[in-house]
Amino acid sequence: MFRKKDIFFKTLEEMADVIVETSDRFAASVNGDLSDVSAFAKEMKEFEHRGDRLTHTIILELNKTFITPIEREDIMELIKKLDDVLDGVEACSSRFDMYEITKPDIYIRKFGDCLRRSAQEIKKAIYLLTQKKLLAMQEPCVKINELENEGDELMRQGVKNLFQNVKDPIELIKYKELYERLEQTTDSCEDVANTLQSIIMRNS
Numbered sequence: 001m002f003r004k005k006d007i008f009f010k011t012l013e014e015m016a017d018v019i020v021e022t023s024d025r026f027a028a029s030v031n032g033d034l035s036d037v038s039a040f041a042k043e044m045k046e047f048e049h050r051g052d053r054l055t056h057t058i059i060l061e062l063n064k065t066f067i068t069p070i071e072r073e074d075i076m077e078l079i080k081k082l083d084d085v086l087d088g089v090e091a092c093s094s095r096f097d098m099y100e101i102t103k104p105d106i107y108i109r110k111f112g113d114c115l116r117r118s119a120q121e122i123k124k125a126i127y128l129l130t131q132k133k134l135l136a137m138q139e140p141c142v143k144i145n146e147l148e149n150e151g152d153e154l155m156r157q158g159v160k161n162l163f164q165n166v167k168d169p170i171e172l173i174k175y176k177e178l179y180e181r182l183e184q185t186t187d188s189c190e191d192v193a194n195t196l197q198s199i200i201m202r203n204s
Contacts (some may be wrong), residue, residue, distance in 0.1 A: 003079075005180060006069060007057070007061050007065075007081070008061060008065075008068060008069055008070075008075055009060075009069060009121040009129070009130035010057065011054050011057050011058050011079075011125060012058075012075075012078065012079065012082070012126050012129070012130065012136065013105045013127060013130055014054055015051060015054045015055075015079065015082045015083075015126070016082070016122055016123040016126035016127065018047060018050050018051055018054065018083060018086065018122065019051075019086060019119045019122055019123065020119045020120060020123050021047065021124075022048075022051075022086060022119070023089065023112075023115045023118070023119035023128070024090050024116055024119070025043065025044070025047070026044065026089055026092075026093065026112055026115060026116070026198045027057070027109075027112035027113055027115065027116040029110075029112075030104040030108050030109050030112040031089070031104075031109050031112065032132045034096065034101070034104060035102055037100065037101065037102055038061070038097050040093060040095050040096060040097070041093045041096060041097035043093075043094075043165075044080065044089060044090045044093035044094075045090055045094075047086060047090070048086045048087060048089070048090035051082070051083050051086035051087075052083065054079070054083075055079050055082075055083045058075060058076070058079045059076075060169070062075065062076060068162070070199060070203060071202065073198050074198070077195050078192070078195050078199070080111040081188065081191045081192045081195050082122070082192055084188040084191065085119070085122070085185065085188045085189055085192060086171060087186030088143060088181065088184060088188045089115065089185055091181055091184045091185075092181045092182055092185060093177065094179075095174075095178050097152070099174040099178075101175075101178065104166075105158075105175070106114055106199055107154055107157065107158035107161070108175075108179075109176065110154055111151065111154055111179070111183075111186075114147055114150050114151050114154065114183070114184065114186060115189070116187060117143075117147055118144055118147045118148075118189040120187070121140040121141075121144045121147070121193075122140070122144065122189060122192055122193075123193075124140040124185060125137045125140040125141055125144075125196050126196075128140070129196065129199070133183045134199075134200050134204050135200070135204060137197075138197070138200065139198055139201055140193075141193040141194075141196050141197050141200075142193075144189050144190055144192065144193035145193055146171055147186060147189065148180075148186045148187060148190035149188060150186075151182070151185075151186030152184045152186075154179070154182075154183070155179045155180065155182070155183040158175070158179045159176055159179060162175055162176055162179075165203065172201070
């Protein structure tokens, strides 16, 4: 069904690698010293730029390639959803700098771990795709969906805690937006899984 690995699959693998590297760095940062939030935001922006370059590579190749290993629309949709994950992490990171949040709380740290694990499952699924192991992709896709549910619950718990314990309305607004953006990024991971499941159905 598939030809040998080509520029499309190679670039998708590179994108998955960047997502893992980005989420690992994000999780490590929110668990450690965030005193220099400007440097943190800048580093995350560089990861996002790397994703943009890989997305551009895919678009250029689609414009000049007649035969693709899977449907052109599927490749385009998949790279877009992968890029959305990086955009989400970068948007979250920029808020730390904008709002001068230097002490991530337990919910932010848990979100970081949730995103790190989601990225690992995304990488597993992408590499299974490029190895033509379509049915095996189901398992990491299911795990990504479970992690998105975990993100939903984290946001609910986090917001409840804010309204119960945070008296400063400005601080409440800052953290509430950050929780919401982190939860939206877990949604973006689930969008990747949903796109992959559509590819499985069309190619199995």
